[in-house]
Amino acid sequence: MTTITQIGHSRVEFKPSKSILTRSSGYIGTFDYTLNPYGGCTFGCTYCYAAFFARTETLKAEWGNWVQVKENALDLLKKRRRPLNGQTIYMSSVTDPYQPIEKELELTRAILEELAAYHQPRLVIQTRSPLVTRDIDVLTQFQHVQINMTVTTDDEAVRRVFEPTCPSNARRLEAVQRLHQAGLRTCITMTPLLPVRDPQQFAEAVLATGADKFVVQHFHASERRFVAGTGNAALDLFEERRWTAETYARVVMIMRQTLPDLWEGQAGFAPVWD
Numbered sequence: 508m509t510t511i512t513q514i515g516h517s518r519v520e521f522k523p524s525k526s527i528l529t530r531s532s533g534y535i536g537t538f539d540y541t542l543n544p545y546g547g548c549t550f551g552c553t554y555c556y557a558a559f560f561a562r563t564e565t566l567k568a569e570w571g572n573w574v575q576v577k578e579n580a581l582d583l584l585k586k587r588r589r590p591l592n593g594q595t596i597y598m599s600s601v602t603d604p605y606q607p608i609e610k611e612l613e614l615t616r617a618i619l620e621e622l623a624a625y626h627q628p629r630l631v632i633q634t635r636s637p638l639v640t641r642d643i644d645v646l647t648q649f650q651h652v653q654i655n656m657t658v659t660t661d662d663e664a665v666r667r668v669f670e671p672t673c674p675s676n677a678r679r680l681e682a683v684q685r686l687h688q689a690g691l692r693t694c695i696t697m698t699p700l701l702p703v704r705d706p707q708q709f710a711e712a713v714l715a716t717g718a719d720k721f722v723v724q725h726f727h728a729s730e731r732r733f734v735a736g737t738g739n740a741a742l743d744l745f746e747e748r749r750w751t752a753e754t755y756a757r758v759v760m761i762m763r764q765t766l767p768d769l770w771e772g773q774a775g776f777a778p779v780w781d
């Protein structure tokens with residue numbers, strides 16, 4: 508049975524799911540599984556590729572305003588007989604496991620507790636939210652875990668155009684620092700890299716978090732689709748800031764002086780464990 512409720516600007520649907528683990532493919536095909544506790548994402552980034560996998564045109568058009576909670580996610584995991592020891596899991600590929608609803612529901616947290624206690628996979632968490640620091644006590648129970656924090660720019664004006672309801676860049680960087688101080692392995696994914704105000708200072712700021720790894724990727728505005736109603740503002744900003752492939756290359760070159768091991772593109776997402 509599906510239950511629907513409205514929280515702020517978000518329509519929240521609680522519905523059972525057939526599965527919780529999906530065999531990985533494509534961009535993150537180097538992982539064994541992806542795990543998405545939610546469908547949809549109320550962070551609603553204007554460039555989100557996941558929006559284009561939504562099942563209906565209405566869901567695509569309303570991306571950012573709805574989330575589906577896989578209410579039986581924990582039960583599905585508990586029913587799994589084969590342990591996931593040593594298997595690599597990417598959490599999450601088409602949602603943010605720490606989007607706002609997670610604060611109240613604690614579904615991601617419950618899944619992590621189950622994974623840590625009974626499976627011990629090699630886990631990578633991908634998020635844009637400092638809420639991940641709430642679960643430091645569970646994350647430190649994993650033998651192999653990496654938290655990827657996406658930080659796409661040093662400019663809050665840019666962030667507000669592309670990631671209007673995401674936490675600020677400063678809060679994300681603070682979160683990485685806290686995770687690092689707790690002894691957790693972290694990676695800052697500047698994917699996609701959006702217009703940057705001061706590449707040198709930006710590189711110094713991400714380095715100062717103590718993160719173990721840094722990944723960058725160009726955003727091909729002309730080849731990308733934008734979530735409904737957001738494309739013009741995004742394209743205008745690219746033009747205004749002259750954000751081209753050449754500008755991106757120049758910014759990366761400057762950042763590399765501070766971050767010599769800066770990974771680029773898909774290769775940066777492949778898990779490397781000690």
Ligand code: SF4
Nearest residue numbers: 548550551552555602
């Ligand atoms: S946080 Fe990730 S999944 Fe959510 S809208 Fe942004 S890009 Fe998409």
